[in-house]
Amino acid sequence: MRAFPQPPAGGTRIARSACRTMESSDREHQLSETVRDQAHTLSLLKATINATADGLLVVDTQGRVAEYNARFLAMWRIPEELARSGLDARLLEFVLDQLETPEAFLERVRELYDDPERESLDVVRFRDGRVLERYSMPQRLGSRIVGRVWSFRDVTERETLLRRATFFADAARLLATLDLEGALAGVARLSVPYLGDTCDVTLWSPDDRKKLVTAASYPDDTPPCHPNPHSLAGATTLYDASALSCLGVPLLVKGGVVGVMTFTATPPRRLGAKEQEVAEELARRTALSVENAKLYRGARKALDARDELLSIAAHEIRGPITSMHLAVQSLRRGLLSGPTTSRVLDIIEREDRRLSRFVDELLDLGRARAGSLGLKLEEVDLRVIVEGVVARHATEIGKSGSPIRIIGDAKCIGRWDGFRLDQLVTNLLSNALKFGRGKPIEISVVARGEQVVLAVADQGIGIAPEERERIWKPFERAVSPRHYGGLGLGLYIVRTIAEGLHGSVMVASELGRGTTFTVFLPRRSSA
Amino acid sequence: MMNRARVMLIDDDDDIREIAMLVLEAAGYDVVTATDGIDALEKLDTADEPAVIVLDWMMPRMDGEQFLETLHAGPNASVPVIVLTGHAGTGRASDLGAAEIITKPPELSDLLDAVGRYATPAEHAPA
Numbered sequence: 087m088r089a090f091p092q093p094p095a096g097g098t099r100i101a102r103s104a105c106r107t108m109e110s111s112d113r114e115h116q117l118s119e120t121v122r123d124q125a126h127t128l129s130l131l132k133a134t135i136n137a138t139a140d141g142l143l144v145v146d147t148q149g150r151v152a153e154y155n156a157r158f159l160a161m162w163r164i165p166e167e168l169a170r171s172g173l174d175a176r177l178l179e180f181v182l183d184q185l186e187t188p189e190a191f192l193e194r195v196r197e198l199y200d201d202p203e204r205e206s207l208d209v210v211r212f213r214d215g216r217v218l219e220r221y222s223m224p225q226r227l228g229s230r231i232v233g234r235v236w237s238f239r240d241v242t243e244r245e246t247l248l249r250r251a252t253f254f255a256d257a258a259r260l261l262a263t264l265d266l267e268g269a270l271a272g273v274a275r276l277s278v279p280y281l282g283d284t285c286d287v288t289l290w291s292p293d294d295r296k297k298l299v300t301a302a303s304y305p306d307d308t309p310p311c312h313p314n315p316h317s318l319a320g321a322t323t324l325y326d327a328s329a330l331s332c333l334g335v336p337l338l339v340k341g342g343v344v345g346v347m348t349f350t351a352t353p354p355r356r357l358g359a360k361e362q363e364v365a366e367e368l369a370r371r372t373a374l375s376v377e378n379a380k381l382y383r384g385a386r387k388a389l390d391a392r393d394e395l396l397s398i399a400a401h402e403i404r405g406p407i408t409s410m411h412l413a414v415q416s417l418r419r420g421l422l423s424g425p426t427t428s429r430v431l432d433i434i435e436r437e438d439r440r441l442s443r444f445v446d447e448l449l450d451l452g453r454a455r456a457g458s459l460g461l462k463l464e465e466v467d468l469r470v471i472v473e474g475v476v477a478r479h480a481t482e483i484g485k486s487g488s489p490i491r492i493i494g495d496a497k498c499i500g501r502w503d504g505f506r507l508d509q510l511v512t513n514l515l516s517n518a519l520k521f522g523r524g525k526p527i528e529i530s531v532v533a534r535g536e537q538v539v540l541a542v543a544d545q546g547i548g549i550a551p552e553e554r555e556r557i558w559k560p561f562e563r564a565v566s567p568r569h570y571g572g573l574g575l576g577l578y579i580v581r582t583i584a585e586g587l588h589g590s591v592m593v594a595s596e597l598g599r600g601t602t603f604t605v606f607l608p609r610r611s612s613a
Numbered sequence: 614m615m616n617r618a619r620v621m622l623i624d625d626d627d628d629i630r631e632i633a634m635l636v637l638e639a640a641g642y643d644v645v646t647a648t649d650g651i652d653a654l655e656k657l658d659t660a661d662e663p664a665v666i667v668l669d670w671m672m673p674r675m676d677g678e679q680f681l682e683t684l685h686a687g688p689n690a691s692v693p694v695i696v697l698t699g700h701a702g703t704g705r706a707s708d709l710g711a712a713e714i715i716t717k718p719p720e721l722s723d724l725l726d727a728v729g730r731y732a733t734p735a736e737h738a739p740a
Contacts, residue, residue, distance in 0.1 A: 401671060404699035408718040409628040412636055415721035421639045429635065433628050440628075485627060 141218075141238035144225060145174045147202070152225075152233055161218060161238055183354070186211040186279060198222055202231045209245065210238075213355050217245035250364060253280055257368055261375035264382050269375055270302035273368065278304050281361050281368070282333065282349030286311035289337065289345035289376060299345075313346035322366055324357060331356040335369040339377045347372065402444055406437035413437075450509075451575050454582040461503040461586055468498040468507065468538055468607075469531045475511045476529070479519070487524030488544070490515075494531040498538045500609035502587055510583045513576040514542040514603050521601070522546035538607045545600035554593055580605070618735045619661060620728055623647045623680065624669035624697070633667065633724070640725055641734025650675025650683065657689050664732035667724075670698035670706065681709040693731045697724075 135142055141158030145151055151172045159169055162181050169177065178195065182188040191210060198206055205223045212218070218238045225233040253276065260272035270287045277285040286303040288311065303311065316323040317334030320343050325332050330350040337345035347369050351357050413430045416422045422430055453459050469492075476483070476490050483490055511529075518527045522544035530541045549557060558581050580603070584591040589607035620642045624630045634644045645660060647653035649672040657663075666684075670677035677696060684690060696706040699717035706714050713727045 401699055404717045405626045405629060408699070409626070409632050411718035412629075412632045412721055412724070416632070416636045416639070419721065421721075422635060426635050426639070430632065433632050437628055 139239070143174075143177075143236040143238075144233055145236070146225075146233040147231065149174045149199075151177070158238065161240065184212050184214070186213055198234065202234065209241065211245075215246070215360055216240065216242045217249075218242075246360075249280070253364065254367070254371070257371060261371055263375075264379050266376065266379045267300045267302065269379075270300060270372070271304070273372060274302045274304040277347075277349065277365075277368065281365050282351045282357060283355065284308045284350045286348045287337075287345065287372070288313060288348075311348045313348055317346045317348070318343060322362060322369075324362060329353060333357045333361055333365055335362075335365045337369050337373040337376060339373050339380075344373065344376060399444075399448075403441065406440045409437045410434050447575050447579070450579050454579060459503075459506060459582060459586050461506060463501050463503060466500060466502045466504040466507060468500065468502070468540060469494070469496060471504065471508050472511050472529055472531055472540070475508060475515055479512070479515060482516075482519055486519040486522065488519055488522045488527045491526065491528045492531070493528060495533050498531045498533050500538055500607060502607065503583075506583045506586070510580050510605065511540070511542075513580050514540075514605075517576055517603070518542050518544040518546070518601075525600070533609075536609050538609060540605040540607070541602055543600065543602040548597040548599055549593065549595040549601055550597055554595065557593070577603075618732055619643045619645065619663040620732055621645050621647065621653060621656070621663040621666045621692075623650065623653045623666065623672070623677075625649055625672040626669070629669070636721065636724070637667075637728065640728075642728065642732060643735070649673055650677070650680030653680060654683060654687075657684075657687075662689055662692060664692075665712075665728055666692055666694045667728065668694050668696050668711075670696055670703075678705055678709065681706065681711065685710055695727050695731075 135153065135155045136157075138155065139157065141161040142153070142155045143151065143158050144153040151169065151174055154169055158164070159166060162177070163184065164177060164180060168180060178192065182192070185191050194206070194208065198204055202224050205221075207219070207221050210218045210220050217240075219241045221237040221239070223235055224231045225235050256276055257273055260276060261269050263269050266289075270289065274285040274287050284303065284305065286301070286308060288301045289299040291299055314323045314325055314332070314334035316325075317336050320336050320338060322336065323332075323334045325334070327350075330352060332351075333349040335347045335349075336343045337347065347365060349357060349361065349365060410433075413434050417427065417430060450459070472492055476492065515527075515529070523546045525545035527545075528541075528543045530539075530543075532539045532541075557577050559578060581591050584605050584607065587607055589605060591603060591605045593601060593603050595601040618641065620637050622630060622633050622637065622644055623646075624633070625648050630646050630648070634646055637644045645656060645663065647656050651674050653666070653668075654675075668677050668680060675683070677698065681694060681696075684692070684694070693712035694710075695713045695715060696703065696711040697715050697717060697719060698706065703714045703716075712731065715723055715727060
């Protein structure tokens, strides 16, 4: 502070006047300096406000805009004229449409205006993906609050990385389950509103696109989704449909499309490269989860099949052992004598063969799976083989009650493996006897040029359409093993032999009316 | 009740049925056989009630479990049943009121003793 000169005590009038003049001049000078200082300060403040990377807004206690900077207008896309109007309420009204959650935003603003002392720090999310950090504090003049300062910082990049990391962490948690339906529903829910306003996940069977495995969508009332054809073909696609901005991302497992994730957004929101990048990664992780669930189900099924095989094998072995056990003990105790002894010995012999056949079947399974049935080609008459099989099974045929008729050509010569062909006919005949309900069975052997057709037709229980693929797989059967014994390998071995001889086999069936198995064999197999 | 020599034998395995029938007949019983639960129920309807039933557990059409349930709901509910099974589900047979459970393959003496507890062979039957 500068000191003013004091007039000498007891001085003259002139001297006192001179002193007053000097005093006035100094005051003017001081005032001028103060004004200059204030202008400088104001200029410094304006420059600082406009140079900062943050958007700044000051609103007085009456809701009038006291100050703002260009960055604030740019961040909120507010026209200069609107800002100049000076009313905070009009600015608020203008920006609401841009926000992800306008209601929550307004609520927060009201809370802060209602509580002038309060400071606050939070984030504001825009529908276009931008994120602003919002800091607010009271403006004070001395101890009095005269307004509120709002500061906005663009933290989109930081938030994008953070949100993406959080999103994928949540997705990983949801997908780390074997409950595929639950996982997909969770992923659909998680994706909204981050990747769109709706999310639909559709999953098909890898073998048949018409067979829907599961579907999930969020919100729940999302209309059924028709995946984009390009996405179905395996390409991520951004497209418009009925005024919606859409994104289709294929779910790829081992290069095949097993499903599609479809995201939609309602205008003014448009889906773009950012959503695409995240959605593709999400789809990759989802597909991996689908694959894992499938592998688990396969492993579980294989374990169940193994357990069932062991159970059936135990049953199949216990049958003949029971007969032989009772037979041997009854002979040893002399309980049976005379003609019954011969019947008991027959039983022992039959059971011995039954066990041998069972062991052969198990061994054939191993060979068939290894692709090494070891076919020995020779000139064979299929008709002779069929007649031989029928003759050998006279007892079983008699017990089944099914009369057998052989029709077709008297000779059907080809170059095949006689032993395996015998096995093929035996399995088909056994099958027909087992499921033929005692009704007539017809076996036809017909030569058609270079091909021979063998058909075994029963009039038994038939096979349901949904079971017709399954019956060819090992350990599968169309009926419960509790009710029909056997390992369930018969038809698997039939197909393996037919294909090993470069032929094929097909089934035609009607539930309750019967089944026909038809085998097509080239006369000269090069197997 | 040891008052009759008739034994009903239910098993889908032809050879087990045949050897068990031969053995039981040789031991003095009158044996009637059935290939599954349905066959057995039909025969129970038309023939005299047996003193005891020897029942296999795993069978086509109607298995041992279904047969026991049906039997105990009908007029022949009091006939004792000996379940002959290689199947692990013997707990269920016990729950359903099987008189005895014999595991396959059975000892001949066990089978004859079990049947003998409920039926008297002809040679020992009172005149």
